[in-house]
Amino acid sequence: MANGNLLGAYLKNRRTKLDPVLFGLSGSRRRTPGLRREEVAQRANISTTWYTWLEQGRGGNPSADVLDRIARALTLTGIEREHLFLVGLGRQPGVRYHGSDPITPRLQRLLDALTWSPAIVRTPTWDVVAWNRAAAVVLTDYGALPPDQRNILRMIFSDPRIRSAQPEWEAVARFVVGSFRIDAARAGADAEIMPLVEELCRSSPEFASMWRENDVQTHGEGVKRLNHPVMGPITLEYSAFAVDGRPDLSLIVYNPATPGDQRLIENLMQARPALAAE
Incomplete structure (x- = not known):
């Protein structure tokens, strides 16, 4: 956050909040909570080096397709996906119509x-x-x-x-x-x-x-x-x-x-x- 790397901070925050067990991964012998960088990268079908650079603020501007794959890998909600695009690209993601759920x-x-x-x-x-x-x-x-x-x-x-x-x-x-x-x-x-x-x-x-x-x-x-x-x-x-x-x-x-x-x-x-x- 100190160097303005909002995207990297957000990616790391979302990654560390995920439970590895829910993804069929071992939760033991982990030094930090959540998924490892290489696990997120594998789920997003991008290189571990590229994902690591994004978290470190060295990856440049990712494409909308890359952000979309990372959003799915991190199982982001609709509003979380929107925030990912805002901090990563400075704009909202393309709209995707899924129909309407019942009102509350x-x-x-x-x-x-x-x-x-x-x-x-x-x-x-x-x-x-x-x-x-x-x-x-x-x-x-x-x-x-x-x-x-x-x-x-x-x-x-x-x-x-x-x-x-x-x-x-x-x-x-x-x-x-x-x-x-x-x-x-x-x-x-x-x-x-x-x-x-x-x-x-x-x-x-x-x-x-x-x-x-x-x-x-x-x-x-x-x-x-x-x-x-x-x-x-x-x-x-x-x-x-x-x-x-x-x-x-x-x-x-x-x-x-x-x-x-x-x-x-x-x-x-x-x-x-x-x-x-x-």
Whole structure:
């Protein structure tokens, strides 16, 4: 650390925290804890000399491929791999989309605490994976849909009810397509979205035209207006948040824009039976 060798210090730290027994190696007669340098090098398929130089700060800048192999050799987590690239190359690693694990109970409790504000959690491919009761009542009863139908893009272009609720449907659709495109690209999910894109291109000429335009948007914050079948016109202010530690998830919160909008939501939720967030 004294000479600024952040990469070497981090590699040594991670290496010494590994249990040799877990890798089928003997844990006896070791002067220091963890794996030996030559063991890490062998697992990473690089020379022991090269790995030793990296720890000593004499190896120059390693390639992304070398760092990736070292990350696997050291069984780094996603955030540890990201830090390895930041100290080794000064940038984040290339994205690798692995799909989304279920949300934690704590995140669901956060959604449920937003009593009058519809809130959802979605993936980079715009699948809704969690929601609160306000979202089920005001937006869509996601629990009544099969999991593979809880995709915002598919609902916008395939569900007449969703379309009729948008007073400015074309503007909303263009915004969704542009945001969807950039989110999928950032997550490295281009291959994963292609079946959905091809399906919508076949079923919706409007989607096909918008997709060919290659526009991109950012889904940060804005205003959403709805023609609700029960409440009538209602305005919501939305904000999108990254879920820390879960780059595959985004939290979208829709706050009533005015006290009158909140009263409409309160009245509707009190009149409707409970809709569970499944």
